[in-house]
Amino acid sequence: MSTIAEATEADAEGIAAVFAPYATGSVVTFETTPPTAGQWRAKIRESTWPFLVLSEEGTVLGYALAAPWRPKPAYRHSVETTIYLAPEAAGRGHGRRLLDELLKRCAEAGARQAIAVIVDSGNPASRRLHAAAGFTEAGVLRRVGFKHDRWLDTLLMQRELG
Template sequence: MPASIRDATPDDVPAITAIYAAEVLGHVNSYEYEPPDTVEMARRMHALLDTGYPYLVAEDGGGIAGYAYASSYRARIGYRFTVENSVYVAADRQGRGIGAALLERLIAECGTRGYRQMVAVIGEPTNTASIRLHEKHGFHHVGTFHGIAWKHGRWLDTVQMQRGLGPGNHEPPHER
């Protein structure tokens, strides 16, 4: 059964927290060292929702299989039409198209909200699954920061990818 994508709710926070904790502890897709608890994850979710960003979950087989959200790329006002995406899929459900479904819906949601650019910040050039996912959804490689972070006893590179939303940067934005 394909994943069903919907808006996240506070009831989803425990599952989101568990998915993120596995990433924090075992991988380099997040540069945090300690996984946040459910209280902190709920605070983060509400901060994004309260400022109008989309926050989505994928249900697959009755449980939360993954989640995605958009957030501000940078805080300064000139960046207000650019978002950064985050997509996480539970380890036992990867490779089933869940990340693609989440990213596709996230792109659509951000486009309808008037954002014009989406940036992906991918931990490590060896994360080819994430790079391919973003390429399939129209992202192009714009650069790699070398040795920008330290985690798990090594320096990490970070890949930056970008795609336009709606008319992108080909016409002025509508003020938000």
């Protein structure tokens, strides 16, 4: 049975393991060097919005977090959402559970808008997941990233929370 809980520093190694293959072997993130467990611990400590982990029998299978959309004060009620699953966790409904819980907790914490930035050519499953959770397309930023010898677009998707 999998559980969703607020991330703690003890989850940093598992979060790092989930994310690393995406940074090095895919275009679904513009990160090229995976953050270390120490960097993840700092991110967990400094997080001001929900940061959740999905675990099963003590193993981190995925995580979802919200971060400020932009640093200017007028954006304080808008968050950017991030969600990653280990490959073995995909296709089992975990992504939807994690995203739904993240959005619920963001709304409870005062967020009014959730924004997802999805690499348009990197992961069609992410677009489908966000659409199923009520996000709508807000625009495309063309050729804004370069990774693995190709230019990449990002799709912005948005959902009102409250």
